[in-house]
Amino acid sequence: MTPLLGLFECELRLSLRQGGDIGLVIGFFVLAVLLYPFGVGPEPELLGRIAAGIIWVAALLAAVLSLDRLFAVDHADGGLDLISLSPAPLELVVLAKGAAHWVTTGLPLCVISPVLALFVDLDPKAIPILTFGLLIGTPALSLLGAIAAALSLGARRPGILVSLLVLPLYLPVLIFGTGAVEAVLAAEGARAHLLLLGAASLAALPVAPLAAAAALRQALD
Amino acid sequence: MESGFATEGALVAERLACRRGERLVFAGLDCRLPAGGALVLSGSNGSGKSSLLRLFATLLAPASGRLLWGGSPVLRDAPRYRALIHYVGHLDATKSALSPREMLRFWAGLRGEAAPAIEPALAAFALGAIADRPCRWLSAGQRRRLALARLVAAPAPIWLLDEPNAALDRDGEARLATLIAEHRAAGGRVAIAAHQAIAVDDAAVIVLDDFAVSADAALAVWQ
Numbered sequence: 001m002t003p004l005l006g007l008f009e010c011e012l013r014l015s016l017r018q019g020g021d022i023g024l025v026i027g028f029f030v031l032a033v034l035l036y037p038f039g040v041g042p043e044p045e046l047l048g049r050i051a052a053g054i055i056w057v058a059a060l061l062a063a064v065l066s067l068d069r070l071f072a073v074d075h076a077d078g079g080l081d082l083i084s085l086s087p088a089p090l091e092l093v094v095l096a097k098g099a100a101h102w103v104t105t106g107l108p109l110c111v112i113s114p115v116l117a118l119f120v121d122l123d124p125k126a127i128p129i130l131t132f133g134l135l136i137g138t139p140a141l142s143l144l145g146a147i148a149a150a151l152s153l154g155a156r157r158p159g160i161l162v163s164l165l166v167l168p169l170y171l172p173v174l175i176f177g178t179g180a181v182e183a184v185l186a187a188e189g190a191r192a193h194l195l196l197l198g199a200a201s202l203a204a205l206p207v208a209p210l211a212a213a214a215a216l217r218q219a220l221d
Numbered sequence: 222m223e224s225g226f227a228t229e230g231a232l233v234a235e236r237l238a239c240r241r242g243e244r245l246v247f248a249g250l251d252c253r254l255p256a257g258g259a260l261v262l263s264g265s266n267g268s269g270k271s272s273l274l275r276l277f278a279t280l281l282a283p284a285s286g287r288l289l290w291g292g293s294p295v296l297r298d299a300p301r302y303r304a305l306i307h308y309v310g311h312l313d314a315t316k317s318a319l320s321p322r323e324m325l326r327f328w329a330g331l332r333g334e335a336a337p338a339i340e341p342a343l344a345a346f347a348l349g350a351i352a353d354r355p356c357r358w359l360s361a362g363q364r365r366r367l368a369l370a371r372l373v374a375a376p377a378p379i380w381l382l383d384e385p386n387a388a389l390d391r392d393g394e395a396r397l398a399t400l401i402a403e404h405r406a407a408g409g410r411v412a413i414a415a416h417q418a419i420a421v422d423d424a425a426v427i428v429l430d431d432f433a434v435s436a437d438a439a440l441a442v443w444q
Contacts, residue, residue: 077312
């Protein structure tokens with residue numbers, strides 16, 4: 001267990017110390033959301049109706065922003081060689097890195113989402129469901145993102161390739177995440193949407209590490 | 222701890238061939254690395270020195286031939302074999318935001334080493350004065366010293382060193398030579414890919430150009 005904990009701790013320390021990383025993601029998220037009132041006009045009814053979509057789309061884009069560095073730095077500086085020689089299975093390495101990515105992007109996004117929801121006039125009674133949806137949906141973003149990050153190793157423009165690979169995979173998360181909020185607004189139950197959202201994260205939990213580890217093995221050769 | 226490995230037999234390569242992309246880099250390579258032994262891999266650029274080290278490290282799979290440890294193929298129990306090797310590649314794997322002390326602890330932890338010898342490792346390469354500064358301020362030579370200090374922080378019987386003396390000053394080279402001599406005296410083994418001259422006593426030298434493959438021979442291996 002020590003190698004994985006060490007890896008997780010190292011990742012956290014790196015993002016905290018390089019300061020920019022977390023701040024950049026949050027800054028991007030906030031700006032992307034705040035652009036909408038300027039783009040579509042400040043009418044509360046219109047904004048309130050699309051608020052969940054705005055926040056979820058901005059969250060997807062913010063999560064993608066930091067993905068290309070998930071393995072690329074280790075790949076470039078030789079660290080991936082040492083990681084692959086460690087006794088920890090590569091699948092669990094992916095899980096540790098994905099967890100660290102979630103703590104440094106998904107979690108901060110959840111924390112500030114209630115505040116942003118007010119900016120885009122989301123009905124306050126839907127805010128808890130929005131935040132809860134982000135909380136159980138963003139792990140899927142980090143996990144699925146790890147697959148794309150591993151696949152894009154060695155590519156010439158990894159950042160763009162990662163977005164192209166991963167955004168289609170994010171569709172179910174987006175649909176059920178916004179669906180839950182809309183269900184609350186329509187005074188229906190959000191339970192089904194939230195269950196499916198949680199299912200997406202749970203399904204990514206074993207699938208993503210297997211797929212990403214296979215891609216990493218390819219990249220190492 | 223290290224002397225315990227001396228009895229485990231030799232690391233043996235049998236008819237190893239290495240392919241990079243479409244090109245067969247070398248083929249038919251036999252060698253043996255016994256306890257206390259040293260291999261120096263030399264040859265011109267592109268002759269496969271680093272590739273052979275990566276083969277030894279199981280980071281590459283051989284195109285043909287096999288690698289044996291204690292008589293059985295290394296991949297039969299890859300985790301056990303990997304725990305025995307230390308691979309120091311030509312990249313230093315230092316993170317610019319972490320300090321040398323944190324890097325050493327991280328690398329040792331990655332090997333599952335619960336009680337890493339951080340202070341002896343820093344002392345072995347005279348890194349004490351810069352141990353708590355971010356690695357981004359380190360020079361190329363200091364980064365090399367830090368990468369080599371991994372060898373001390375978590376002991377392992379087989380060292381695979383890719384151009385270990387590149388960027389090292391004379392003091393660094395002397396420290397490395399001492400370390401290698403001590404390691405071998407304790408029954409450890411070392412394989413070094415060296416472009417520049419490196420002083421290692423009674424080492425077996427493999428000149429990889431001797432195993433370069435002609436087009437005909439390459440075809441024979443392909444088939």
